[in-house]
Amino acid sequence: MAAKQTGHAALAALLWEPQAGPRRGPRPTLTLEAIARAGVAAADADGLGAVTMQRVAEAVGVTKMALYRYVPGKDELVALMLDVGIGPAPHPASGHWRADLEAWSRALAARFQRHPWAMAATIGTRVMGPNELDWLERAVAALDGTGLTGAEAIDAAAVLAGNARAMTEQAAAAGGAGPEDALAAVLAGLLRGREDRFPAIGAAFAETVRDGGRDEAFEFGLQRLLDGIEALIAKRRKG
């Protein structure tokens, strides 16, 4: 299942074809969206590992094998879930590229935070769905007229998206009053007694804890990236 080479085209058709015309047999009782939504609900509740064909099938009220009439396999189901879960991009268009990209990035981070499993699902070679491509379109459009090349605009969008994904993931692990606090405690305990081996981290950690450590890694990366993009735009405009 993990290595299903055949099917990029099939997956693309699944994600992009709206619906085939009138067919002969009995009319389907389900829709792709209903199936995907059931999967999203299961993943939101209990993680991506809890998304099983059986469970999704029960959620929509059919047998496990009935799902295979709609979806070639589980990988494709997850791809569908991703596009449905991430949803369409907001269309702010304030007019200024920086404000637009900032809002775009925060909105994307919020989506990832709402669907933590999406980070695990966006790994590896993938076919982009309509919504995902919509997000990319908005970011590239925001950079229109700034003097960046097309490749640079796409790179910028990819980097900003990567930041939102990676840093939100880290935030999800650090924040929340769940058993994740135990993780931070484990790390702190690990550091204790090893300050000689990791002096810089030890000092930084001590300082952070003193200041009331929260994780602003996403915001930090966002601002640094925007500053860097701004510098590039300025350089391009000068010549």
Added chain:
Amino acid sequence: MAAKQTGHAALAALLWEPQAGPRRGPRPTLTLEAIARAGVAAADADGLGAVTMQRVAEAVGVTKMALYRYVPGKDELVALMLDVGIGPAPHPASGHWRADLEAWSRALAARFQRHPWAMAATIGTRVMGPNELDWLERAVAALDGTGLTGAEAIDAAAVLAGNARAMTEQAAAAGGAGPEDALAAVLAGLLRGREDRFPAIGAAFAETVRDGGRDEAFEFGLQRLLDGIEALIAKRRKG
């Protein structure tokens, strides 16, 4: 297996405890490192999905169940593989923070490129291993004396690492003359006939293809981030 809440402490002990003292029974025939290396080899060859207890056991010459004498479960094995595969960080220390971080980031990206499965393995709540913490230490140390706070230094390291991870992944998917080219073809085919819906991407893509599209997303993100960090350092120094 995916949801094993118990064991952060056990995993930490596994990753960090060097070796217990002399024990009573027969001496173990294997070492943790040998097991981890076998796993790394399997993952490098056929992907993370091909890493099965059975296969790793065969590679080291024991039965599947013998591995459980060394490792609590597969998740822990993968965590071990990650730390072994990523290896220790280089210690360049050129003296200038920017050069150091640049080399650091490129080295990390190279490691990820060498072990593509590591990107999938670094997802979710994790306990850092010695090598992983070593990488963090080097990055934070490079920012010593720049005027950044400890929290900012840690954030910077996390963001740079996130960029290396996410962008290298994308590069691995786009490059190479494998069936991934088919993916790009699918995307291009998708875009064709939808330029009205995704005008910005269409224009950017056309321009990129004309210029001979390569993926420099990692380098782009790296330079933008370093520029942004440099701007922050300059601001801090001014007051």
Added chain:
DNA sequence: CATATACCGTGTCTCACGGACACAGTTATT
């Protein structure tokens, strides 16, 4: 030196999950 105690590797079993396949029922086409 003898014995108990802990530990090592193995074989067998169970369970969960993804997926193949054949079958019966349903509906649009001819």
Added chain:
DNA sequence: AATAACTGTGTCCGTGAGACACGGTATATG
């Protein structure tokens, strides 16, 4: 009315993770 295509279902199999009890082995204790 007959046919062809499509839908949902039940049954089956392969694979992989992990539980558990067993026999063998090396160290600590008397």
